[in-house]
Amino acid sequence: MIDDEMKFSVQRIRSHLLGLCLACWALASPAWAERLPRLVLSGPPAAVSTPLIHMLETGALRDVADKVEFEVWKDPDQLRVLALGGRADFIATPSNVAANLYNRGVQIKLLDISTWGVLWLVSRDQSLKTLADFRGKEIAMPFRADMPDIVFALLSQKQGIDPRRDFKLRYVASPLDAMQLLISRRVDHALLAEPSVSMALRKTRSFPVSVIAPELFRSADLQQEWGRVFQREARIPQAGIAAIGKAAADTQLQTKVMAAYAASLEWCGKNALKCGEMVARRLDLLTPEAVADSLAASQMRHVPAASARNELEFFFRQLESVNPALIGGKLPDAAFYAAP
Secondary structure, X not given: OHHHHHHHHHHHHHHHHHHHHHHHHHHHOOHHHHOEOOEEXXXXXXXXXXXXXXXXXXXXXXXXXXXXXEEEOOOHHXXXXXXXXXXXXXXXXXXXXXXXHHHOOOOEEEOEEEEEEOXXXXXXXXXXXXXXXXXXXXXXXXXXXXXXXXXXXXHHHHOOOOHHHHOEEEEEOOHXXXXXXXXXXXXXXXXXXXXXXXXXXXXXXXXXXXXXXXXXXXXXXXHHHHHHHHOOOOOOOOEEEEEEHHHHHOHHHHHHHHHHHHHHHHHHHHOHHHHHHHHHHHOOOOOHHHHHHHXXXXXXXXXXXXXXXXXXXXXHHHHHHXXXXXXXXXXXXXXXXXXX
């Protein structure tokens, strides 16, 4: 009889605890538990967008929204229009553009930095190894006054090189446009970001490295130049994911999206060709093999924005010393960085 009463008491306690747990869960239930009607992710045809496309292809956010879309932005001006117009919820963005938007009063929260090394000079001349070796050369340069042009200019100036006088810069709209000029032999040198680098090498049959008489070569690695010039680790906090508008105020939604992004980035690193197939279906001009090559060559690592703040502020200070307008006139304050 006592055993039966004890069992009954234990069951009552368990039932009570379960009820409390369910009540707590309900109270703590995030806003996205009700499912959003639509969620828009946006990014460029670059390495930073690869996890976003994988998330879309695999339905990683199906418990968040009825419809998840991916919109490509092709240049930073189009990115700014998306952000200012509230046409995207989460954007893959150059870090300085996010800082600039924040300092201009846009509701934006930087969530992470995932792109630390994707910039290379690609050349037909195998003897060119450093940025200084390109003095006097014509170089196709994408995104005038934006990344990667600003990194190129900063590294040049720190080495006593005038980027406007000592190089013949041919500005084009995007890395893909610079890649097309290179492939069509209208230029011999270009500053490219992955996966445009890998695509150019594949298109000209210059990769794998065992190929006979390659046409193009990876020349100066801008990340290595950064490490050498500034005596720091050879990586640059170039791009990451930011939340815009209402999403910038929804920390639980941000947590959900960032968890999916980090998982997709890791999966793509381990399944590069399969990931490349997904990306190639969404982005014109790219092949699965080139995307896979780019994943192997790029420095891609999910680092929460708060953890990357010291490196970001060093980077922003360098940009500020050249042109404060690049970051909106000042370093962004603590509210710019999503809490860890």
